[in-house]
Amino acid sequence: MTFEIFNHWMVDFRQRLGWLGILAVVAVAVIVTVSLLAPWLAPKSHLYGELGDQFAPPSINYLLGADENGRDILSRLIFGSRTSLLGPLAVILIALIVGVPLAIASAWKGGLSDVIIGRFLDLIFCFPPVLTAALIVTLLNHRGLVPAVVAVGIAYIPWTARITRSAALRERFLPYITACEVQGFSVFSICVRHMLPNLSRLIVAQSTIAFGYALVDIAALSFLGLAIQSPNPDWGLMVGSTGSIARGEYGQAIFAGILIIITVAAFSIIGNRISEDESN
Amino acid sequence: MLLLLAASFVIFISIYFAPGDPLATLAGQRSMPPERLEKLQAQYHLDKPLIQRYFLWLGDVVRLDFGESITLREPVNDRVREAAPVTIFLVIYAQLLVVVIGTITGSIAACFRGWPDTVIIVATSIGVAIPNFVAAIILSMILAVNLDLFPVIGDGEYFWNRLYHLTLPAISQAIVASALLSRVARSSIRNELQNEHVQTAIARGLPAGLTFRKHVLRNASGPMLSVVGLQVPAMLAGTVVIDYAFDLDGLGSLLLTGVNSSDFPIVQAVALIMVTATVVINIGVDIVLAFLDPRIRLDRRQ
Amino acid sequence: MALLEIKQLNVALPVGGSMRPIIEDLSFEVEQGQSVGLVGESGSGKTMTARAILGLLPEGAQVTGEILLNGKSVLRMDQHQLRQMRVNDVAMIFQDPRAHINPVRTIGDFLMETMIINHGYSKSAARSRSINLLEEVGLPQPEQQLRRYPHELSGGMLQRVMIASTLHSDAKLLLADEPTTALDVTIQSEVMALISELQIEHSLAMILITHDLDLAVSICQKIAVLYAGTIMEMRTAVDLYNDPHHPYSSALAKCRPSIDHQSDRLVTISGSPMSAFDAPKGCVFSDRCEHAVDNCKTERPGHTQKTDSSVRCHRSDDLRGALVPSLRWT
Numbered sequence: 001m002t003f004e005i006f007n008h009w010m011v012d013f014r015q016r017l018g019w020l021g022i023l024a025v026v027a028v029a030v031i032v033t034v035s036l037l038a039p040w041l042a043p044k045s046h047l048y049g050e051l052g053d054q055f056a057p058p059s060i061n062y063l064l065g066a067d068e069n070g071r072d073i074l075s076r077l078i079f080g081s082r083t084s085l086l087g088p089l090a091v092i093l094i095a096l097i098v099g100v101p102l103a104i105a106s107a108w109k110g111g112l113s114d115v116i117i118g119r120f121l122d123l124i125f126c127f128p129p130v131l132t133a134a135l136i137v138t139l140l141n142h143r144g145l146v147p148a149v150v151a152v153g154i155a156y157i158p159w160t161a162r163i164t165r166s167a168a169l170r171e172r173f174l175p176y177i178t179a180c181e182v183q184g185f186s187v188f189s190i191c192v193r194h195m196l197p198n199l200s201r202l203i204v205a206q207s208t209i210a211f212g213y214a215l216v217d218i219a220a221l222s223f224l225g226l227a228i229q230s231p232n233p234d235w236g237l238m239v240g241s242t243g244s245i246a247r248g249e250y251g252q253a254i255f256a257g258i259l260i261i262i263t264v265a266a267f268s269i270i271g272n273r274i275s276e277d278e279s280n
Numbered sequence: 281m282l283l284l285l286a287a288s289f290v291i292f293i294s295i296y297f298a299p300g301d302p303l304a305t306l307a308g309q310r311s312m313p314p315e316r317l318e319k320l321q322a323q324y325h326l327d328k329p330l331i332q333r334y335f336l337w338l339g340d341v342v343r344l345d346f347g348e349s350i351t352l353r354e355p356v357n358d359r360v361r362e363a364a365p366v367t368i369f370l371v372i373y374a375q376l377l378v379v380v381i382g383t384i385t386g387s388i389a390a391c392f393r394g395w396p397d398t399v400i401i402v403a404t405s406i407g408v409a410i411p412n413f414v415a416a417i418i419l420s421m422i423l424a425v426n427l428d429l430f431p432v433i434g435d436g437e438y439f440w441n442r443l444y445h446l447t448l449p450a451i452s453q454a455i456v457a458s459a460l461l462s463r464v465a466r467s468s469i470r471n472e473l474q475n476e477h478v479q480t481a482i483a484r485g486l487p488a489g490l491t492f493r494k495h496v497l498r499n500a501s502g503p504m505l506s507v508v509g510l511q512v513p514a515m516l517a518g519t520v521v522i523d524y525a526f527d528l529d530g531l532g533s534l535l536l537t538g539v540n541s542s543d544f545p546i547v548q549a550v551a552l553i554m555v556t557a558t559v560v561i562n563i564g565v566d567i568v569l570a571f572l573d574p575r576i577r578l579d580r581r582q
Numbered sequence: 583m584a585l586l587e588i589k590q591l592n593v594a595l596p597v598g599g600s601m602r603p604i605i606e607d608l609s610f611e612v613e614q615g616q617s618v619g620l621v622g623e624s625g626s627g628k629t630m631t632a633r634a635i636l637g638l639l640p641e642g643a644q645v646t647g648e649i650l651l652n653g654k655s656v657l658r659m660d661q662h663q664l665r666q667m668r669v670n671d672v673a674m675i676f677q678d679p680r681a682h683i684n685p686v687r688t689i690g691d692f693l694m695e696t697m698i699i700n701h702g703y704s705k706s707a708a709r710s711r712s713i714n715l716l717e718e719v720g721l722p723q724p725e726q727q728l729r730r731y732p733h734e735l736s737g738g739m740l741q742r743v744m745i746a747s748t749l750h751s752d753a754k755l756l757l758a759d760e761p762t763t764a765l766d767v768t769i770q771s772e773v774m775a776l777i778s779e780l781q782i783e784h785s786l787a788m789i790l791i792t793h794d795l796d797l798a799v800s801i802c803q804k805i806a807v808l809y810a811g812t813i814m815e816m817r818t819a820v821d822l823y824n825d826p827h828h829p830y831s832s833a834l835a836k837c838r839p840s841i842d843h844q845s846d847r848l849v850t851i852s853g854s855p856m857s858a859f860d861a862p863k864g865c866v867f868s869d870r871c872e873h874a875v876d877n878c879k880t881e882r883p884g885h886t887q888k889t890d891s892s893v894r895c896h897r898s899d900d901l902r903g904a905l906v907p908s909l910r911w912t
Binding site for chain 2: 076120126137138223240250260268269
């Protein structure tokens, strides 16, 4: 069944991407590969720096220069890709695992449970990720990737749920579903084996776009110092490197920022292409 | 309304999710003299049952009494009152930029096929990918430090000075939002242009500019308004980042101060404000939407 | 000089990369105060003709030929002149009033906007004029209607509002594009009667676009039968019905079932209606015509002009007797 879902969209996925889409896919592929092969690609350590080399300008030794602690910027960017990709991935997983079943159940049952779930989602929707993160960090007195991911993940549940719900509502009363009901299949199996694959393309497309936004949200939290902590590298953190910026050294901030923009744009484009095909 | 209560309850209750006892959380990592602890106990009514505590707390909050900040030893309310105007100014400024840029570019893209459309589509595709903090850093670097056109930090005193200081922050906030609005405007206006009643207006000899404003734009503004309505709460949350980037003294900065010093009253207060603003704005948007399209009004009544 | 003269109009539209002809070699005239029916099935190009007259053809359309309104060429007008024409000379009633009136604005706004903007009325003058017009078209309680929104009115009432809006200008030519097709059957004759009355009262020239030959014959003085973008026959209404000179007109007349006449099978024209670009070489009607011969399939017939009629058929003279319908128009 997973294979069916995978196949379902994989086939036309390649056909109608357009040159921009292909560019985006290439970009994503490069970034993912780099993050996976980081230990072999990074020229120097991403955590430790040479004391005397603070703010070293770009050279053979430090291809993109060094930061305020003498650490190689390029290596940090390479390793930073890991957390920058991992965070949003976790966020999307949380949002999907909680949001999709909730939405399908809500669409299926209708009536009171739908309303209650809807209100519950509205409640979550009132809390932007930054706020939830602020609350969690203050109360648990703990910063790091985990609280950030939890906070952003919670914030994205309403989004996935809403989109899934409206699509599920459309599917709910289509003849093929009713046919299954008549044949006596259990609700669970109908939803999982029949409805879900048909919704899968939409879910994948929206998740891809959401991935980009989640990346931004987590990076923003790192920027503020609420997520990834120094000395761990992370693009958001690097954009917010006050140690460097105060001295007028914008190097790592700009590089990290540009990487974020490219990654987010790429995911956006891909997500849009996938969902465009559906409406065509 | 109910939502507001529910949200406030969540905020209220959140402190009890913290490990250990609330008093300890409020105290944070600090050691405190016993009189202060007693004062805190009284302030948060910790000796009374939960529900009663909630309503007492609610009563305080509605009167804008957010209690006393633990680290700063002064009423949170004062800090909020100082910080709020900056944030409100920033959000309004940014939203104005968004509406103007988004509507104009969206309209151009919708009406003129060919290269203006393509340029705008590409620009918006990139625009949505530029997070506010990245924009903040880039803009700071280029315009403030290198070219010295705008001040890097601070939020200015009186109106024009403030406008000047908040320009870069506003632009940073506005980039993603205006790209989104542009897209929505483009598709909404395109849709509307194809409607037959627009043909009627043209066939009756109404001038093009007027037809566009009155018949196309007005009808298309529903989805656009919804998007703008959704953006405002997000922008409020975004001020946290912007305040940090540009060293502004707004609510965002206040929130961070609270978080960094484990000062719960501050965090709580800002959280309440943001959530309330979100709900109020959403309700406001619904009302205006009903006003714009009389068909919705009637549906509601029936 | 005729009010409207269309001479050898050709219109082609870009469809999926290529140019497709919609109207071919169309010519007819409308005199002052005369009502002309433009009858055709779907795809015949009748709506396009109306739009061409108003200068409202879609972007990218290729047009040749001539459209003269009061002696001035519509096709060569600039934006300003087109606007003037639409305000002062031509008025149009559209097919589906609910789609053609802005749903978020009041009826009053709809009626008054042209008065205020195009003709410089004051708001109160526009208001009282609108009330007069609504009375003229038979809408009850006009003051209240002004404040209503389109979705609060029925289709028939909305069409009356649309008709009212065409009356107030000094336009001498009225274009009615299937004005009753979207309405309930019971309302259709009322609204059509209203249009006809007003046309005669205000001495307007009218082009009635419809697929209903009976309707056209009952309302109009002259009828032009349109098929695949060309006029097959044009004559006085009753003559065309009783003594058609073209197989297509005859077939249309025969197809209409009549309550007075019992038949076992409904008469139809074999095949389906088509647009100009699907039409075969030679006579466009040749592959559906029961009287077609080889000549018809290879050579396109020209217009055979007589004093007040024209026919486009090779065999028109031969077929004279065979084309007469069983029922004459009374």
